[in-house]
Amino acid sequence: MKKDLLSIDDLTRDEIHLVLDTAEAMREIGQRPIKKVPTLRGKTIVNLFYEPSTRTRTSFEIAEKRLSADTLNIAVATSSVLKGETLADTAMNIEAMAPDMIVLRHASSGAGHLLSRICRSRIINAGDGMHEHPTQALLDAFTIREHKKRIDGLKVAIVGDLLHSRVLRSNVLLLTKLGADVWVCGPPTFVPSGIERFGVRVSPRVDEAADGADVIMMLRIQQERMQGAFIPSLREYFTTFGMTRERVARAKPDVIIMHPGPMNRGVEIASDVADGPYSVILEQVSNGVAVRMAVLYLLAGGAEAD
Amino acid sequence: MSKVLLKNGRVIDPANGRDGQFDLLIDGDHIARVGRDLPADGARMIEMPSGLLVCPGLIDMHVHLREPGQEHKETVATGTAAAVAGGFTAVACMPNTAPVNDNAGVTGYILAKAAEANLARVYPIGAVSRGQNGEHLADIAELKAAGCVAITDDGRPVATAMLMRRALEYTTMFDMPVIEHCEEQTLKGDGVAHEGFNASALGLRGIPGEAESIMALRDISLAELTRGVLHIAHMSARQTLDAVRYGKSRGVRVTCEVTPHHFVLTDEMLRAPVAYDTNVKMNPPLREAADRDAMLAGIRDGSIDVIATDHAPHHFDEKHVEFDHAPFGITGLETAVSLCFDRLVHAGVVSLPRLVELLSVNPARILRVAGGSLAEGAPADISILAPDLRVIVSAASMRSKSRNTPFDGWTLRGGVAATIVGGRAVYVNEAMERDGFSRAMWG
Numbered sequence: 237m238k239k240d241l242l243s244i245d246d247l248t249r250d251e252i253h254l255v256l257d258t259a260e261a262m263r264e265i266g267q268r269p270i271k272k273v274p275t276l277r278g279k280t281i282v283n284l285f286y287e288p289s290t291r292t293r294t295s296f297e298i299a300e301k302r303l304s305a306d307t308l309n310i311a312v313a314t315s316s317v318l319k320g321e322t323l324a325d326t327a328m329n330i331e332a333m334a335p336d337m338i339v340l341r342h343a344s345s346g347a348g349h350l351l352s353r354i355c356r357s358r359i360i361n362a363g364d365g366m367h368e369h370p371t372q373a374l375l376d377a378f379t380i381r382e383h384k385k386r387i388d389g390l391k392v393a394i395v396g397d398l399l400h401s402r403v404l405r406s407n408v409l410l411l412t413k414l415g416a417d418v419w420v421c422g423p424p425t426f427v428p429s430g431i432e433r434f435g436v437r438v439s440p441r442v443d444e445a446a447d448g449a450d451v452i453m454m455l456r457i458q459q460e461r462m463q464g465a466f467i468p469s470l471r472e473y474f475t476t477f478g479m480t481r482e483r484v485a486r487a488k489p490d491v492i493i494m495h496p497g498p499m500n501r502g503v504e505i506a507s508d509v510a511d512g513p514y515s516v517i518l519e520q521v522s523n524g525v526a527v528r529m530a531v532l533y534l535l536a537g538g539a540e541a542d
Numbered sequence: 543m544s545k546v547l548l549k550n551g552r553v554i555d556p557a558n559g560r561d562g563q564f565d566l567l568i569d570g571d572h573i574a575r576v577g578r579d580l581p582a583d584g585a586r587m588i589e590m591p592s593g594l595l596v597c598p599g600l601i602d603m604h605v606h607l608r609e610p611g612q613e614h615k616e617t618v619a620t621g622t623a624a625a626v627a628g629g630f631t632a633v634a635c636m637p638n639t640a641p642v643n644d645n646a647g648v649t650g651y652i653l654a655k656a657a658e659a660n661l662a663r664v665y666p667i668g669a670v671s672r673g674q675n676g677e678h679l680a681d682i683a684e685l686k687a688a689g690c691v692a693i694t695d696d697g698r699p700v701a702t703a704m705l706m707r708r709a710l711e712y713t714t715m716f717d718m719p720v721i722e723h724c725e726e727q728t729l730k731g732d733g734v735a736h737e738g739f740n741a742s743a744l745g746l747r748g749i750p751g752e753a754e755s756i757m758a759l760r761d762i763s764l765a766e767l768t769r770g771v772l773h774i775a776h777m778s779a780r781q782t783l784d785a786v787r788y789g790k791s792r793g794v795r796v797t798c799e800v801t802p803h804h805f806v807l808t809d810e811m812l813r814a815p816v817a818y819d820t821n822v823k824m825n826p827p828l829r830e831a832a833d834r835d836a837m838l839a840g841i842r843d844g845s846i847d848v849i850a851t852d853h854a855p856h857h858f859d860e861k862h863v864e865f866d867h868a869p870f871g872i873t874g875l876e877t878a879v880s881l882c883f884d885r886l887v888h889a890g891v892v893s894l895p896r897l898v899e900l901l902s903v904n905p906a907r908i909l910r911v912a913g914g915s916l917a918e919g920a921p922a923d924i925s926i927l928a929p930d931l932r933v934i935v936s937a938a939s940m941r942s943k944s945r946n947t948p949f950d951g952w953t954l955r956g957g958v959a960a961t962i963v964g965g966r967a968v969y970v971n972e973a974m975e976r977d978g979f980s981r982a983m984w985g
Contacts, residue, residue, distance in 0.1 A: 324862050344864035345745035346818030353816075365866070367745030402745060429748055430739030464731075 237534055240359040242348040244370050244409035252410060255530050256378050262533070263526035265302055276305035276536055280335040283309045284326070285362070286342040291497055291521060292362050292372075296339050299528035308335075323347060324354055331355045337535065340364070345402075358535050366400050372496050373406035375527040377414065379520050380451055383492050388415035393445040393487075395421045395477060396455025396504050397466075399428050403496045404455060408434045421445035422455075422477065425466040442477050449487040453494040454479050454504050470503050479505045484514060492516045545569050546965070546985075547582055551590030551926070554597050556895040557903050557915040566596055568922045571964040575918055588982045591974070593930055594959050597898050598916050599631025599923030601905035602875060604696075604721075604775055604799060604850035607633070607664070610651060611640025616855040616943045618655035618664065621875070624853070624942035625662040626969040628875040629958035631923035632663035633853075634909060637674065638697040644669035644680040646688035653689050661968050662961075663923070665691040665911055670709045670720065676701045679708060686716050691909045694721035696775060699757055701727060706761060710770025719771040719797075719908055724757035724782065725826070734866055736809040736827040744812055746865065749827055751779025758782045762789035762796055773908055774798040776852045778826035780836035787845050797908050799848035802874060802881040803828065803948070805837040811948060820861045821948045824854065825870035841900065842891050848908065849900045851878045855944030876940045877949045880933045883956020887929060894929075922965035931957040931973065 238246045247255070265273055281300050285293055293309065300307040312326075321329075323342070327350075330338060337358045340348050345365030352359045363369040380387055392411055398404050398420050408431075411418050418436040420427070421444075432438055439445050446452055457473060467473045484491060493505075493514045501507045510517060546568045553564040553576065565580040566573065590596065602625060608616040616624075618635075625633045635652065637643035643652065649666045656664035668685030672678045674695045682693055693709065699722060700706040709720050730753045735741040737748025758774055762785055765772040774786055777798050789796040803824065808831050811822040822828060840846040854871025861868050882901065886892045892900070902925070906914030912921055937950040960983045961969040970983040 322859075322863055342864070344866040346865045349818045350864060365745050366747070405743070405745060428742035429737045429750075430742050433739045434743075 237538075240348065240352045241370055241531060241535060242352060242359060242361045243368050244373055244406050244413070246370075249413055252374070252377065252414065255374055255527065255534060256381055258530035258534060259378050259523070259526045262529035263523070265529070266525060271302050272304060273302065274304045275533055276300070276303040279305045279337070279536060281305045281307045281337045281339065281532070282330055282335045283307060283339045284312070284330065284341070285310065286312045286347070287363070289341050289363070291524070292341065295521070295524040296362060296528050299525050299532055302525070303529055303532055305532070323350060327351045327354045331357060337532065360531065360535065363402055365402065367402050368406045369402040370406045371524070371528055371531055372403050373410040374531065375520060375524045376407055376453065376494060376496070377410055378523050378527050379494065379516055380492070382523075383516065384450060387411065389417065390450040391417045391419065391448055392451040392453060393419045393421060393449040394453045394455065395442055395445060395479065397426045397457050398422045398431065398455065399426045400458065401455045407453065408436055412436065419445040419449070423467055442483055443486055446483050446486045449491055451492055451494060452479060452484065452487055456496070456498065457500055457504050474503055478503065479509050481506065481508055481512070484509055494520060496520070545574070545583070545585035547580060547585040547587045548596055549587050549589045551594055551596035553916060554595050554894050554898050555916040556899050557598065558917050560916070561895055566916065566924070568962070568965045571922055573916055573918055573920050573922050576916055586985060590926075591979050593928065595894065595927040595929060596916070597925045597927055598902045598914050599961070599963065600629050600879070600901040600925045601632045601634070601909070601911070601913055602630045602851050602853065602878070603634040603848060603905040603909055605633040605635050605853040605875065606638070606855065606871070607635040607652070608855060609639060609655060610648065614857050614943075618652060619659040619661075620941060620943040621853070621855070622656065622659045622661035622664060624873070624875040624940060626961040626963065627941045627958065628877070629879045629925045629927060629961055630662055630875060631925060631961060631963045632665060632911070632913060633875070634665040634667050634691060634905075636696045637667055637669040637694065642669050642674050643667070643690070644672050644674070644685070646681070646684045649685055649688035649690055662963060665689075665909060667692045667694055667696075667721065669693060670695045670700055671705060674698050676705060679705070679712060682712055683716070686718060691911055692719045692721050692773070694723065694775065696721065696723045699723050699725045699727065703760055703764065707764050707768060710764055710768040710772065714768065714770050717771065717910065719773045721773045721775050722757065722761050723775050724754045724761065726753045726756045729753040729756065734823060734827070735812055736829045738809060738830050740809040740812045744818065746812065751781050751829060751833060754779045754826055755781035755785050758785040762786070762794055765789065765796055766792060766794045769795065772796045776801050776804065776826060776850065777837070777846070778804045778829050778833060780833045783836050783840045783845060790845070797847040797904070799850040800837045800841065800846050801850060801852045802878050803872060805834060805841060806881055806885050807948065808834050818865045819948065820863070820865055820868035821872055821946050823865060823868050823870055824852070824872050838891055841886065847900070847904045849878065849882060850905070851875055853942075855942050856946050858945060861946050871946070873940070873942050873944055873947050876942060877935055877947060879927060880935070880954040880957050881949070883929050884954040888955055922962060924962040925958065926960040926962070927956070928959040928971070928974070929956045931955070931959070931971075933957040
């Protein structure tokens with residue numbers, strides 16, 4: 237594995253499978269009465285979060301603790317980026333205390349790349365701006381593989397705000413790398429320029445994207461996007477793109493419905509779909525811990541470290 | 543005053559139809575004679591090493607000298623030192639200083655600093671609007687009287703069509719160009735890179751080429767309406783070039799410039815060799831290959847009038863931040879000539895006389911300043927260029943106060959041998975020492 241995990245592009249196909257296989261073993265640890273192994277004992281991991289995050293930060297922290305790493309959370313208010321210390325200075329200060337890994341969440345795309353050029357510590361990107369969220373894509377792949385036993389050849393429809401979504405970019409890279417037939421769907425105002433060069437099909441018709449799908453992945457619509465006039469109203473968004481039972485019915489009978497959270501019920505997804513029989517949304521959250529344990533373990537050196 | 547005879551150099555002087563081996567006699571601050579086998583006649587004789595070109599002084603009509611107010615980035619002294627090291631005998635400097643060059647006081651201050659530095663000639667460009675706020679016209683006649691050669695709100699486009707109309711109209715009484723940084727602000731939004739696959743892949747907010755061309759078309763229409771003189775700065779998008787061609791075809795008084803980085807680089811640089819390198823963040827952004835190729839075609843077919851650098855120095859600390867937060871701009875004065883030789887002349891895009899037109903004749907003509915000519919009696923502003931010199935770009939050894947260049951470490955064919963301003967050698971390339979040229983030039 238490379239020094240850092242900044243993008244899914246940092247992983248080969250084989251490495252992705254290695255992460256997913258390792259996550260299977262890690263999940264077993266979480267099912268024991270004593271959910272802790274000494275694997276990362278003596279390793280220091282800093283969770284540096286410049287954006288509010290509940291799911292991802294908690295998931296990383298639980299994963300780190302289950303592996304016995306010494307962890308430290310630094311939550312930086314977004315506003316202090318502008319008035320206080322620069323990211324580079326913060327990175328150098330943390331680096332001076334010699335942590336082994338830094339898990340970074342930041343509002344700017346490429347923030348992890350900046351850290352990676354400054355730090356010898358390994359950097360794990362826990363979401364950078366509109367760029368990537370690689371561990372989310374890995375846990376999504378883990379969840380898909382568990383249900384479908386494969387990823388190659390599956391039709392995966394990703395629906396929502398494609399433009400601002402880091403989850404989209406990581407998933408597109410990962411799923412196309414593993415041979416899935418990826419469809420992306422949303423209003424044209426949410427379609428990133430040149431996205432077809434990723435090897436995906438683009439459609440503004442949710443029925444077409446959902447048709448015969450093995451997996452439907454919904455992306456969050458952020459309320460603040462209304463101000464940029466990307467969409468006329470949340471109500472119209474729901475009537476045009478919202479995932480309803482009727483739309484789910486167009487997919488394969490064994491379709492799974494995914495969402496990276498946090499969800500807007502009644503905006504991108506109907507409650508009866510989110511809570512319905514096809515939904516694997518909470519499994520994604522559970523799997524997140526196992527997948528992050530696998531990533532931490534492998535980046536720390538994997539079997540070499542044992 | 544002393545006389546110097548530049549013996550047997552290849553003189554490229556398209557304004558006077560010269561391209562060949564000539565002697566050039568400098569008498570004090572002006573050119574006394576150009577001809578073959580001129581007698582030494584008491585002049586100090588400098589034999590030109592073979593292959594060197596003797597050209598009218600290069601003029602960079604788009605430079606940010608940052609003084610007053612941002613002296614941590616650049617000063618008039620360091621900026622003009624960079625200029626002469628880059629082969630430029632004159633620069634025109636942009637008004638977005640602090641305070642803005644919107645009054646004769648600031649213009650006078652810049653000119654005093656330039657006189658003190660005594661390196662390249664400095665032609666200040668005044669603001670279109672007071673404080674570059676886009677509301678009221680600046681005192682343009684006073685700016686002109688104080689020495690400004692053009693007006694622009696560079697960095698901030700003139701937002702309203704009405705103010706631009708007034709600026710183009712008002713300046714017709716001096717025949718003074720209005721230079722526009724074309725950018726439709728609402729379309730640019732908070733974009734930081736060219737809108738396209740690479741920005742999408744990196745999660746960077748995009749700026750489409752149309753943000754530039756829409757305003758260029760607006761301004762060209764206004765120039766047609768007013769008969770004003772319009773110059774389009776640092777053009778980057780193929781649509782803008784089409785707009786300029788349209789304007790020229792209708793007889794509108796419009797000219798345009800392109801920077802070396804826009805005819806050399808593309809937005810692929812956002813991803814590699816260094817992902818999110820803030821030294822490839824500039825405004826307008828690096829665009830895609832089709833735009834870069836359109837710029838080369840425009841240089842080749844004559845639609846583009848000028849190559850200017852948009853030299854935009856920024857302190858290392860300002861650039862050593864997240865891509866979103868970094869300021870736009872790169873330095874350009876000390877890399878332009880090498881990039882022009884390597885990518886235009888040796889690549890067969892332009893002839894040497896055409897290159898001299900782009901870098902000297904046309905900027906002088908557009909700004910209505912002396913220069914662009916080696917005629918007898920003209921000021922002795924001369925750039926001696928070395929088209930085959932192997933140059934390894936080194937940001938650390940540049941004269942500019944700032945180091946923000948994406949070309950650090952590049953190997954290029956072509957460079958500067960010496961720069962003469964007003965008959966005085968102000969820069970001689972140390973790499974020319976072995977020929978004895980350097981000692982001879984310094985006298």
